[in-house]
Amino acid sequence: MAGNALAEDALRQIxxxxxNDAEFAFLREFVYRHCGIALGEQKRQLVQGRLQRRLRALGLKDFSAYCALLQQDPEAELGELASAISTNVTAFFREAHHFELLERELLPRWLEHKQRTGERLRLWSAGCATGEEPYSLAMVLIEALERTGSTVDAKILATDLSPQALATARAGVYPLERLAGVSEERRRRWFLRGEGANEGYASVHPKLRERVSILPLNLLxxxxxxxxFDAIFCRNVVIYFDQPTKRRLFERFCALLPVGGYLFLGHSESLHGLSEAFELVGRTVYRKRG
Structure with a gap:
Protein backbone atom coordinates (compact mmCIF):
# COMPACT_ATOMS: atom_id res chain seq x y z
CA MET A 1 0.00 0.00 0.00
CA ALA A 2 2.85 2.36 0.83
CA GLY A 3 4.32 1.74 -2.61
CA ASN A 4 1.02 2.65 -4.29
CA ALA A 5 0.81 5.87 -2.29
CA LEU A 6 4.34 6.84 -3.30
CA ALA A 7 3.58 6.10 -6.94
CA GLU A 8 0.43 8.24 -6.84
CA ASP A 9 2.37 11.08 -5.21
CA ALA A 10 5.04 10.85 -7.91
CA LEU A 11 2.37 11.01 -10.63
CA ARG A 12 0.82 14.07 -9.02
CA GLN A 13 4.20 15.79 -9.01
CA ILE A 14 4.68 15.05 -12.70
CA ASN A 20 -10.22 21.88 -6.36
CA ASP A 21 -13.80 23.19 -6.36
CA ALA A 22 -13.17 26.04 -3.92
CA GLU A 23 -10.05 27.22 -5.74
CA PHE A 24 -11.75 27.17 -9.14
CA ALA A 25 -14.75 29.06 -7.71
CA PHE A 26 -12.38 31.71 -6.31
CA LEU A 27 -10.52 32.01 -9.62
CA ARG A 28 -13.76 32.29 -11.60
CA GLU A 29 -15.01 35.11 -9.39
CA PHE A 30 -11.62 36.86 -9.35
CA VAL A 31 -11.18 36.71 -13.13
CA TYR A 32 -14.72 37.95 -13.75
CA ARG A 33 -14.40 40.84 -11.30
CA HIS A 34 -10.99 42.01 -12.49
CA CYS A 35 -10.92 41.01 -16.17
CA GLY A 36 -14.57 40.65 -17.19
CA ILE A 37 -13.87 37.13 -18.43
CA ALA A 38 -16.63 34.63 -17.67
CA LEU A 39 -15.15 31.15 -17.12
CA GLY A 40 -17.57 28.26 -17.48
CA GLU A 41 -17.13 24.89 -15.79
CA GLN A 42 -15.91 23.50 -19.11
CA LYS A 43 -12.83 25.75 -18.84
CA ARG A 44 -11.62 24.11 -15.64
CA GLN A 45 -9.04 21.81 -17.21
CA LEU A 46 -7.76 24.60 -19.45
CA VAL A 47 -7.36 26.94 -16.46
CA GLN A 48 -5.64 24.22 -14.43
CA GLY A 49 -3.20 23.35 -17.19
CA ARG A 50 -2.26 26.90 -18.06
CA LEU A 51 -1.92 28.10 -14.48
CA GLN A 52 0.29 25.16 -13.54
CA ARG A 53 2.97 26.92 -15.58
CA ARG A 54 2.47 30.07 -13.50
CA LEU A 55 2.79 28.06 -10.30
CA ARG A 56 6.10 26.64 -11.49
CA ALA A 57 7.34 30.09 -12.54
CA LEU A 58 6.42 31.54 -9.15
CA GLY A 59 7.73 28.58 -7.16
CA LEU A 60 4.31 27.85 -5.63
CA LYS A 61 3.42 24.31 -4.59
CA ASP A 62 -0.36 24.41 -5.18
CA PHE A 63 -3.35 26.49 -6.23
CA SER A 64 -4.15 27.39 -2.65
CA ALA A 65 -0.90 29.35 -2.51
CA TYR A 66 -1.69 30.97 -5.85
CA CYS A 67 -5.15 32.07 -4.67
CA ALA A 68 -3.55 33.51 -1.54
CA LEU A 69 -1.14 35.48 -3.72
CA LEU A 70 -4.03 36.93 -5.72
CA GLN A 71 -5.83 37.95 -2.54
CA GLN A 72 -2.73 39.58 -1.13
CA ASP A 73 -1.88 41.69 -4.21
CA PRO A 74 -4.42 41.36 -7.05
CA GLU A 75 -2.76 43.85 -9.40
CA ALA A 76 0.71 42.29 -9.28
CA GLU A 77 -0.36 39.04 -10.92
CA LEU A 78 -3.43 40.19 -12.85
CA GLY A 79 -1.76 40.64 -16.23
CA GLU A 80 -0.02 37.27 -16.06
CA LEU A 81 -3.26 35.55 -15.03
CA ALA A 82 -5.27 37.14 -17.85
CA SER A 83 -2.57 36.27 -20.35
CA ALA A 84 -2.49 32.65 -19.18
CA ILE A 85 -6.23 32.00 -19.51
CA SER A 86 -6.86 33.91 -22.74
CA THR A 87 -5.48 33.31 -26.22
CA ASN A 88 -3.69 36.14 -28.04
CA VAL A 89 -4.25 35.20 -31.68
CA THR A 90 -3.39 38.02 -34.04
CA ALA A 91 -1.69 38.73 -37.35
CA PHE A 92 -0.57 41.61 -39.51
CA PHE A 93 -3.52 42.95 -41.54
CA ARG A 94 -5.89 40.42 -40.02
CA GLU A 95 -9.40 41.01 -41.40
CA ALA A 96 -7.98 42.93 -44.34
CA HIS A 97 -11.29 44.61 -45.21
CA HIS A 98 -10.92 46.86 -42.16
CA PHE A 99 -7.58 48.19 -43.40
CA GLU A 100 -8.93 48.55 -46.93
CA LEU A 101 -11.77 50.74 -45.62
CA LEU A 102 -9.26 52.89 -43.73
CA GLU A 103 -6.98 53.21 -46.75
CA ARG A 104 -9.66 53.77 -49.38
CA GLU A 105 -12.17 55.95 -47.56
CA LEU A 106 -11.68 56.92 -43.93
CA LEU A 107 -8.09 58.15 -43.70
CA PRO A 108 -8.26 60.40 -46.81
CA ARG A 109 -11.49 61.96 -45.47
CA TRP A 110 -10.17 62.43 -41.94
CA LEU A 111 -6.82 63.81 -43.04
CA GLU A 112 -8.39 66.34 -45.43
CA HIS A 113 -10.75 67.57 -42.70
CA LYS A 114 -8.10 67.74 -39.98
CA GLN A 115 -5.59 69.46 -42.23
CA ARG A 116 -8.14 72.28 -42.61
CA THR A 117 -9.20 72.42 -38.96
CA GLY A 118 -5.86 71.73 -37.28
CA GLU A 119 -7.32 68.85 -35.30
CA ARG A 120 -5.30 65.78 -34.40
CA LEU A 121 -6.07 62.21 -35.53
CA ARG A 122 -6.08 59.41 -32.97
CA LEU A 123 -6.66 55.66 -33.33
CA TRP A 124 -6.87 53.19 -30.45
CA SER A 125 -5.95 49.51 -30.68
CA ALA A 126 -7.72 48.22 -27.54
CA GLY A 127 -6.38 44.73 -26.91
CA CYS A 128 -3.32 45.09 -29.14
CA ALA A 129 -1.86 41.70 -28.12
CA THR A 130 1.67 41.32 -29.53
CA GLY A 131 1.50 44.45 -31.68
CA GLU A 132 0.64 43.27 -35.17
CA GLU A 133 -2.59 45.29 -35.25
CA PRO A 134 -1.20 48.71 -34.26
CA TYR A 135 1.82 48.33 -36.51
CA SER A 136 -0.48 47.43 -39.41
CA LEU A 137 -2.48 50.57 -38.62
CA ALA A 138 0.75 52.59 -38.55
CA MET A 139 1.75 51.39 -42.02
CA VAL A 140 -1.61 52.39 -43.51
CA LEU A 141 -1.60 55.70 -41.63
CA ILE A 142 1.89 56.79 -42.69
CA GLU A 143 1.22 55.82 -46.29
CA ALA A 144 -1.98 57.90 -46.25
CA LEU A 145 -0.11 60.87 -44.77
CA GLU A 146 2.47 60.62 -47.55
CA ARG A 147 -0.10 60.30 -50.35
CA THR A 148 -2.02 63.35 -49.19
CA GLY A 149 0.99 65.42 -48.17
CA SER A 150 -0.72 65.91 -44.82
CA THR A 151 1.04 67.29 -41.75
CA VAL A 152 -1.72 66.26 -39.35
CA ASP A 153 -0.68 65.15 -35.85
CA ALA A 154 -1.60 61.46 -36.17
CA LYS A 155 -0.87 58.78 -33.56
CA ILE A 156 -1.97 55.31 -32.48
CA LEU A 157 -2.54 54.17 -28.90
CA ALA A 158 -2.03 50.44 -28.34
CA THR A 159 -3.06 48.85 -25.04
CA ASP A 160 -3.28 45.38 -23.55
CA LEU A 161 -3.39 43.70 -20.16
CA SER A 162 -0.83 40.98 -20.86
CA PRO A 163 2.77 41.83 -19.84
CA GLN A 164 4.20 39.23 -22.24
CA ALA A 165 2.16 40.51 -25.16
CA LEU A 166 3.15 44.10 -24.45
CA ALA A 167 6.83 43.15 -24.22
CA THR A 168 6.64 41.58 -27.68
CA ALA A 169 4.79 44.60 -29.06
CA ARG A 170 7.39 46.99 -27.65
CA ALA A 171 10.26 44.92 -29.02
CA GLY A 172 8.61 44.88 -32.45
CA VAL A 173 10.60 41.82 -33.53
CA TYR A 174 8.78 38.97 -35.29
CA PRO A 175 9.67 35.67 -36.97
CA LEU A 176 9.57 36.06 -40.74
CA GLU A 177 6.65 33.62 -41.00
CA ARG A 178 4.53 36.08 -38.98
CA LEU A 179 4.75 38.51 -41.91
CA ALA A 180 2.59 36.32 -44.12
CA GLY A 181 -0.19 38.93 -44.27
CA VAL A 182 2.18 41.72 -45.31
CA SER A 183 2.70 42.49 -49.01
CA GLU A 184 6.21 42.16 -50.40
CA GLU A 185 6.36 45.91 -50.99
CA ARG A 186 5.49 46.64 -47.36
CA ARG A 187 7.91 44.01 -46.09
CA ARG A 188 10.76 45.74 -47.90
CA ARG A 189 9.78 49.17 -46.68
CA TRP A 190 8.56 48.64 -43.13
CA PHE A 191 10.71 45.78 -41.78
CA LEU A 192 14.42 45.36 -41.15
CA ARG A 193 15.67 41.81 -41.74
CA GLY A 194 17.79 40.33 -38.98
CA GLU A 195 21.28 38.98 -39.61
CA GLY A 196 23.55 36.59 -37.75
CA ALA A 197 21.93 35.62 -34.45
CA ASN A 198 18.75 37.45 -35.57
CA GLU A 199 18.44 35.66 -38.89
CA GLY A 200 14.87 34.51 -39.49
CA TYR A 201 13.46 37.57 -37.71
CA ALA A 202 12.48 41.07 -38.74
CA SER A 203 11.98 44.23 -36.69
CA VAL A 204 9.51 46.98 -37.45
CA HIS A 205 10.87 50.20 -38.92
CA PRO A 206 11.54 53.04 -36.42
CA LYS A 207 9.00 55.20 -38.27
CA LEU A 208 6.26 52.77 -37.23
CA ARG A 209 7.39 52.87 -33.60
CA GLU A 210 7.22 56.67 -33.64
CA ARG A 211 3.50 56.54 -34.41
CA VAL A 212 2.56 53.93 -31.80
CA SER A 213 2.37 54.35 -28.01
CA ILE A 214 2.19 50.97 -26.24
CA LEU A 215 0.78 50.98 -22.72
CA PRO A 216 -0.70 48.53 -20.20
CA LEU A 217 -4.44 48.90 -19.64
CA ASN A 218 -7.23 46.86 -18.09
CA LEU A 219 -10.39 47.60 -20.07
CA LEU A 220 -12.48 47.07 -16.93
CA PHE A 229 -10.54 58.84 -30.91
CA ASP A 230 -11.52 58.81 -34.56
CA ALA A 231 -11.65 55.02 -34.47
CA ILE A 232 -11.33 52.28 -31.88
CA PHE A 233 -10.22 48.78 -32.83
CA CYS A 234 -11.36 46.21 -30.27
CA ARG A 235 -11.23 43.01 -32.26
CA ASN A 236 -11.51 39.49 -30.85
CA VAL A 237 -11.46 40.82 -27.28
CA VAL A 238 -15.08 40.91 -26.14
CA ILE A 239 -15.63 37.27 -27.09
CA TYR A 240 -14.41 36.53 -23.55
CA PHE A 241 -16.95 38.85 -21.88
CA ASP A 242 -20.57 38.27 -20.83
CA GLN A 243 -23.38 40.50 -22.09
CA PRO A 244 -23.45 43.04 -19.19
CA THR A 245 -19.68 43.52 -19.42
CA LYS A 246 -19.86 43.99 -23.19
CA ARG A 247 -22.66 46.53 -22.79
CA ARG A 248 -20.69 48.60 -20.28
CA LEU A 249 -17.55 48.48 -22.41
CA PHE A 250 -19.37 49.64 -25.55
CA GLU A 251 -20.89 52.52 -23.59
CA ARG A 252 -17.42 53.59 -22.54
CA PHE A 253 -16.09 53.31 -26.10
CA CYS A 254 -19.01 55.42 -27.28
CA ALA A 255 -18.08 58.18 -24.82
CA LEU A 256 -14.59 58.44 -26.36
CA LEU A 257 -15.80 58.59 -29.96
CA PRO A 258 -17.21 61.72 -31.65
CA VAL A 259 -20.41 61.52 -33.65
CA GLY A 260 -19.40 59.66 -36.81
CA GLY A 261 -16.49 57.91 -35.07
CA TYR A 262 -15.85 54.26 -35.90
CA LEU A 263 -15.72 51.08 -33.83
CA PHE A 264 -14.13 47.98 -35.39
CA LEU A 265 -14.93 44.56 -33.91
CA GLY A 266 -13.70 41.04 -34.65
CA HIS A 267 -15.27 38.76 -37.24
CA SER A 268 -17.32 36.81 -34.66
CA GLU A 269 -18.42 39.85 -32.63
CA SER A 270 -21.45 42.09 -32.89
CA LEU A 271 -23.23 45.02 -31.24
CA HIS A 272 -26.61 43.44 -31.89
CA GLY A 273 -28.78 43.84 -28.80
CA LEU A 274 -25.97 45.55 -26.91
CA SER A 275 -25.95 49.17 -28.08
CA GLU A 276 -28.22 51.50 -30.01
CA ALA A 277 -25.53 54.17 -30.19
CA PHE A 278 -23.91 52.69 -33.31
CA GLU A 279 -25.04 51.79 -36.81
CA LEU A 280 -23.55 48.92 -38.80
CA VAL A 281 -21.81 50.31 -41.89
CA GLY A 282 -19.65 47.36 -42.98
CA ARG A 283 -18.47 43.91 -41.96
CA THR A 284 -18.07 44.33 -38.17
CA VAL A 285 -17.63 48.07 -38.70
CA TYR A 286 -19.84 50.41 -36.68
CA ARG A 287 -20.29 54.19 -36.78
CA LYS A 288 -21.50 56.30 -33.86
CA ARG A 289 -24.90 57.78 -34.52
CA GLY A 290 -25.61 61.51 -34.28
Whole structure:
Protein backbone atom coordinates (compact mmCIF):
# COMPACT_ATOMS: atom_id res chain seq x y z
CA MET A 1 0.00 0.00 0.00
CA ALA A 2 2.85 2.36 0.83
CA GLY A 3 4.32 1.74 -2.61
CA ASN A 4 1.02 2.65 -4.29
CA ALA A 5 0.81 5.87 -2.29
CA LEU A 6 4.34 6.84 -3.30
CA ALA A 7 3.58 6.10 -6.94
CA GLU A 8 0.43 8.24 -6.84
CA ASP A 9 2.37 11.08 -5.21
CA ALA A 10 5.04 10.85 -7.91
CA LEU A 11 2.37 11.01 -10.63
CA ARG A 12 0.82 14.07 -9.02
CA GLN A 13 4.20 15.79 -9.01
CA ILE A 14 4.68 15.05 -12.70
CA UNK A 15 1.15 16.13 -13.67
CA UNK A 16 1.20 19.16 -11.42
CA UNK A 17 -1.19 20.27 -8.68
CA UNK A 18 -4.91 19.96 -9.26
CA UNK A 19 -7.53 22.68 -8.94
CA ASN A 20 -10.22 21.88 -6.36
CA ASP A 21 -13.80 23.19 -6.36
CA ALA A 22 -13.17 26.04 -3.92
CA GLU A 23 -10.05 27.22 -5.74
CA PHE A 24 -11.75 27.17 -9.14
CA ALA A 25 -14.75 29.06 -7.71
CA PHE A 26 -12.38 31.71 -6.31
CA LEU A 27 -10.52 32.01 -9.62
CA ARG A 28 -13.76 32.29 -11.60
CA GLU A 29 -15.01 35.11 -9.39
CA PHE A 30 -11.62 36.86 -9.35
CA VAL A 31 -11.18 36.71 -13.13
CA TYR A 32 -14.72 37.95 -13.75
CA ARG A 33 -14.40 40.84 -11.30
CA HIS A 34 -10.99 42.01 -12.49
CA CYS A 35 -10.92 41.01 -16.17
CA GLY A 36 -14.57 40.65 -17.19
CA ILE A 37 -13.87 37.13 -18.43
CA ALA A 38 -16.63 34.63 -17.67
CA LEU A 39 -15.15 31.15 -17.12
CA GLY A 40 -17.57 28.26 -17.48
CA GLU A 41 -17.13 24.89 -15.79
CA GLN A 42 -15.91 23.50 -19.11
CA LYS A 43 -12.83 25.75 -18.84
CA ARG A 44 -11.62 24.11 -15.64
CA GLN A 45 -9.04 21.81 -17.21
CA LEU A 46 -7.76 24.60 -19.45
CA VAL A 47 -7.36 26.94 -16.46
CA GLN A 48 -5.64 24.22 -14.43
CA GLY A 49 -3.20 23.35 -17.19
CA ARG A 50 -2.26 26.90 -18.06
CA LEU A 51 -1.92 28.10 -14.48
CA GLN A 52 0.29 25.16 -13.54
CA ARG A 53 2.97 26.92 -15.58
CA ARG A 54 2.47 30.07 -13.50
CA LEU A 55 2.79 28.06 -10.30
CA ARG A 56 6.10 26.64 -11.49
CA ALA A 57 7.34 30.09 -12.54
CA LEU A 58 6.42 31.54 -9.15
CA GLY A 59 7.73 28.58 -7.16
CA LEU A 60 4.31 27.85 -5.63
CA LYS A 61 3.42 24.31 -4.59
CA ASP A 62 -0.36 24.41 -5.18
CA PHE A 63 -3.35 26.49 -6.23
CA SER A 64 -4.15 27.39 -2.65
CA ALA A 65 -0.90 29.35 -2.51
CA TYR A 66 -1.69 30.97 -5.85
CA CYS A 67 -5.15 32.07 -4.67
CA ALA A 68 -3.55 33.51 -1.54
CA LEU A 69 -1.14 35.48 -3.72
CA LEU A 70 -4.03 36.93 -5.72
CA GLN A 71 -5.83 37.95 -2.54
CA GLN A 72 -2.73 39.58 -1.13
CA ASP A 73 -1.88 41.69 -4.21
CA PRO A 74 -4.42 41.36 -7.05
CA GLU A 75 -2.76 43.85 -9.40
CA ALA A 76 0.71 42.29 -9.28
CA GLU A 77 -0.36 39.04 -10.92
CA LEU A 78 -3.43 40.19 -12.85
CA GLY A 79 -1.76 40.64 -16.23
CA GLU A 80 -0.02 37.27 -16.06
CA LEU A 81 -3.26 35.55 -15.03
CA ALA A 82 -5.27 37.14 -17.85
CA SER A 83 -2.57 36.27 -20.35
CA ALA A 84 -2.49 32.65 -19.18
CA ILE A 85 -6.23 32.00 -19.51
CA SER A 86 -6.86 33.91 -22.74
CA THR A 87 -5.48 33.31 -26.22
CA ASN A 88 -3.69 36.14 -28.04
CA VAL A 89 -4.25 35.20 -31.68
CA THR A 90 -3.39 38.02 -34.04
CA ALA A 91 -1.69 38.73 -37.35
CA PHE A 92 -0.57 41.61 -39.51
CA PHE A 93 -3.52 42.95 -41.54
CA ARG A 94 -5.89 40.42 -40.02
CA GLU A 95 -9.40 41.01 -41.40
CA ALA A 96 -7.98 42.93 -44.34
CA HIS A 97 -11.29 44.61 -45.21
CA HIS A 98 -10.92 46.86 -42.16
CA PHE A 99 -7.58 48.19 -43.40
CA GLU A 100 -8.93 48.55 -46.93
CA LEU A 101 -11.77 50.74 -45.62
CA LEU A 102 -9.26 52.89 -43.73
CA GLU A 103 -6.98 53.21 -46.75
CA ARG A 104 -9.66 53.77 -49.38
CA GLU A 105 -12.17 55.95 -47.56
CA LEU A 106 -11.68 56.92 -43.93
CA LEU A 107 -8.09 58.15 -43.70
CA PRO A 108 -8.26 60.40 -46.81
CA ARG A 109 -11.49 61.96 -45.47
CA TRP A 110 -10.17 62.43 -41.94
CA LEU A 111 -6.82 63.81 -43.04
CA GLU A 112 -8.39 66.34 -45.43
CA HIS A 113 -10.75 67.57 -42.70
CA LYS A 114 -8.10 67.74 -39.98
CA GLN A 115 -5.59 69.46 -42.23
CA ARG A 116 -8.14 72.28 -42.61
CA THR A 117 -9.20 72.42 -38.96
CA GLY A 118 -5.86 71.73 -37.28
CA GLU A 119 -7.32 68.85 -35.30
CA ARG A 120 -5.30 65.78 -34.40
CA LEU A 121 -6.07 62.21 -35.53
CA ARG A 122 -6.08 59.41 -32.97
CA LEU A 123 -6.66 55.66 -33.33
CA TRP A 124 -6.87 53.19 -30.45
CA SER A 125 -5.95 49.51 -30.68
CA ALA A 126 -7.72 48.22 -27.54
CA GLY A 127 -6.38 44.73 -26.91
CA CYS A 128 -3.32 45.09 -29.14
CA ALA A 129 -1.86 41.70 -28.12
CA THR A 130 1.67 41.32 -29.53
CA GLY A 131 1.50 44.45 -31.68
CA GLU A 132 0.64 43.27 -35.17
CA GLU A 133 -2.59 45.29 -35.25
CA PRO A 134 -1.20 48.71 -34.26
CA TYR A 135 1.82 48.33 -36.51
CA SER A 136 -0.48 47.43 -39.41
CA LEU A 137 -2.48 50.57 -38.62
CA ALA A 138 0.75 52.59 -38.55
CA MET A 139 1.75 51.39 -42.02
CA VAL A 140 -1.61 52.39 -43.51
CA LEU A 141 -1.60 55.70 -41.63
CA ILE A 142 1.89 56.79 -42.69
CA GLU A 143 1.22 55.82 -46.29
CA ALA A 144 -1.98 57.90 -46.25
CA LEU A 145 -0.11 60.87 -44.77
CA GLU A 146 2.47 60.62 -47.55
CA ARG A 147 -0.10 60.30 -50.35
CA THR A 148 -2.02 63.35 -49.19
CA GLY A 149 0.99 65.42 -48.17
CA SER A 150 -0.72 65.91 -44.82
CA THR A 151 1.04 67.29 -41.75
CA VAL A 152 -1.72 66.26 -39.35
CA ASP A 153 -0.68 65.15 -35.85
CA ALA A 154 -1.60 61.46 -36.17
CA LYS A 155 -0.87 58.78 -33.56
CA ILE A 156 -1.97 55.31 -32.48
CA LEU A 157 -2.54 54.17 -28.90
CA ALA A 158 -2.03 50.44 -28.34
CA THR A 159 -3.06 48.85 -25.04
CA ASP A 160 -3.28 45.38 -23.55
CA LEU A 161 -3.39 43.70 -20.16
CA SER A 162 -0.83 40.98 -20.86
CA PRO A 163 2.77 41.83 -19.84
CA GLN A 164 4.20 39.23 -22.24
CA ALA A 165 2.16 40.51 -25.16
CA LEU A 166 3.15 44.10 -24.45
CA ALA A 167 6.83 43.15 -24.22
CA THR A 168 6.64 41.58 -27.68
CA ALA A 169 4.79 44.60 -29.06
CA ARG A 170 7.39 46.99 -27.65
CA ALA A 171 10.26 44.92 -29.02
CA GLY A 172 8.61 44.88 -32.45
CA VAL A 173 10.60 41.82 -33.53
CA TYR A 174 8.78 38.97 -35.29
CA PRO A 175 9.67 35.67 -36.97
CA LEU A 176 9.57 36.06 -40.74
CA GLU A 177 6.65 33.62 -41.00
CA ARG A 178 4.53 36.08 -38.98
CA LEU A 179 4.75 38.51 -41.91
CA ALA A 180 2.59 36.32 -44.12
CA GLY A 181 -0.19 38.93 -44.27
CA VAL A 182 2.18 41.72 -45.31
CA SER A 183 2.70 42.49 -49.01
CA GLU A 184 6.21 42.16 -50.40
CA GLU A 185 6.36 45.91 -50.99
CA ARG A 186 5.49 46.64 -47.36
CA ARG A 187 7.91 44.01 -46.09
CA ARG A 188 10.76 45.74 -47.90
CA ARG A 189 9.78 49.17 -46.68
CA TRP A 190 8.56 48.64 -43.13
CA PHE A 191 10.71 45.78 -41.78
CA LEU A 192 14.42 45.36 -41.15
CA ARG A 193 15.67 41.81 -41.74
CA GLY A 194 17.79 40.33 -38.98
CA GLU A 195 21.28 38.98 -39.61
CA GLY A 196 23.55 36.59 -37.75
CA ALA A 197 21.93 35.62 -34.45
CA ASN A 198 18.75 37.45 -35.57
CA GLU A 199 18.44 35.66 -38.89
CA GLY A 200 14.87 34.51 -39.49
CA TYR A 201 13.46 37.57 -37.71
CA ALA A 202 12.48 41.07 -38.74
CA SER A 203 11.98 44.23 -36.69
CA VAL A 204 9.51 46.98 -37.45
CA HIS A 205 10.87 50.20 -38.92
CA PRO A 206 11.54 53.04 -36.42
CA LYS A 207 9.00 55.20 -38.27
CA LEU A 208 6.26 52.77 -37.23
CA ARG A 209 7.39 52.87 -33.60
CA GLU A 210 7.22 56.67 -33.64
CA ARG A 211 3.50 56.54 -34.41
CA VAL A 212 2.56 53.93 -31.80
CA SER A 213 2.37 54.35 -28.01
CA ILE A 214 2.19 50.97 -26.24
CA LEU A 215 0.78 50.98 -22.72
CA PRO A 216 -0.70 48.53 -20.20
CA LEU A 217 -4.44 48.90 -19.64
CA ASN A 218 -7.23 46.86 -18.09
CA LEU A 219 -10.39 47.60 -20.07
CA LEU A 220 -12.48 47.07 -16.93
CA UNK A 221 -10.58 49.60 -14.84
CA UNK A 222 -10.24 53.38 -15.10
CA UNK A 223 -8.92 54.77 -18.38
CA UNK A 224 -6.42 57.63 -18.18
CA UNK A 225 -7.04 58.85 -21.75
CA UNK A 226 -9.70 61.44 -22.50
CA UNK A 227 -10.10 60.96 -26.24
CA UNK A 228 -11.61 61.66 -28.60
CA PHE A 229 -10.54 58.84 -30.91
CA ASP A 230 -11.52 58.81 -34.56
CA ALA A 231 -11.65 55.02 -34.47
CA ILE A 232 -11.33 52.28 -31.88
CA PHE A 233 -10.22 48.78 -32.83
CA CYS A 234 -11.36 46.21 -30.27
CA ARG A 235 -11.23 43.01 -32.26
CA ASN A 236 -11.51 39.49 -30.85
CA VAL A 237 -11.46 40.82 -27.28
CA VAL A 238 -15.08 40.91 -26.14
CA ILE A 239 -15.63 37.27 -27.09
CA TYR A 240 -14.41 36.53 -23.55
CA PHE A 241 -16.95 38.85 -21.88
CA ASP A 242 -20.57 38.27 -20.83
CA GLN A 243 -23.38 40.50 -22.09
CA PRO A 244 -23.45 43.04 -19.19
CA THR A 245 -19.68 43.52 -19.42
CA LYS A 246 -19.86 43.99 -23.19
CA ARG A 247 -22.66 46.53 -22.79
CA ARG A 248 -20.69 48.60 -20.28
CA LEU A 249 -17.55 48.48 -22.41
CA PHE A 250 -19.37 49.64 -25.55
CA GLU A 251 -20.89 52.52 -23.59
CA ARG A 252 -17.42 53.59 -22.54
CA PHE A 253 -16.09 53.31 -26.10
CA CYS A 254 -19.01 55.42 -27.28
CA ALA A 255 -18.08 58.18 -24.82
CA LEU A 256 -14.59 58.44 -26.36
CA LEU A 257 -15.80 58.59 -29.96
CA PRO A 258 -17.21 61.72 -31.65
CA VAL A 259 -20.41 61.52 -33.65
CA GLY A 260 -19.40 59.66 -36.81
CA GLY A 261 -16.49 57.91 -35.07
CA TYR A 262 -15.85 54.26 -35.90
CA LEU A 263 -15.72 51.08 -33.83
CA PHE A 264 -14.13 47.98 -35.39
CA LEU A 265 -14.93 44.56 -33.91
CA GLY A 266 -13.70 41.04 -34.65
CA HIS A 267 -15.27 38.76 -37.24
CA SER A 268 -17.32 36.81 -34.66
CA GLU A 269 -18.42 39.85 -32.63
CA SER A 270 -21.45 42.09 -32.89
CA LEU A 271 -23.23 45.02 -31.24
CA HIS A 272 -26.61 43.44 -31.89
CA GLY A 273 -28.78 43.84 -28.80
CA LEU A 274 -25.97 45.55 -26.91
CA SER A 275 -25.95 49.17 -28.08
CA GLU A 276 -28.22 51.50 -30.01
CA ALA A 277 -25.53 54.17 -30.19
CA PHE A 278 -23.91 52.69 -33.31
CA GLU A 279 -25.04 51.79 -36.81
CA LEU A 280 -23.55 48.92 -38.80
CA VAL A 281 -21.81 50.31 -41.89
CA GLY A 282 -19.65 47.36 -42.98
CA ARG A 283 -18.47 43.91 -41.96
CA THR A 284 -18.07 44.33 -38.17
CA VAL A 285 -17.63 48.07 -38.70
CA TYR A 286 -19.84 50.41 -36.68
CA ARG A 287 -20.29 54.19 -36.78
CA LYS A 288 -21.50 56.30 -33.86
CA ARG A 289 -24.90 57.78 -34.52
CA GLY A 290 -25.61 61.51 -34.28
Missing amino acids: AGPTL HEWPMQGP
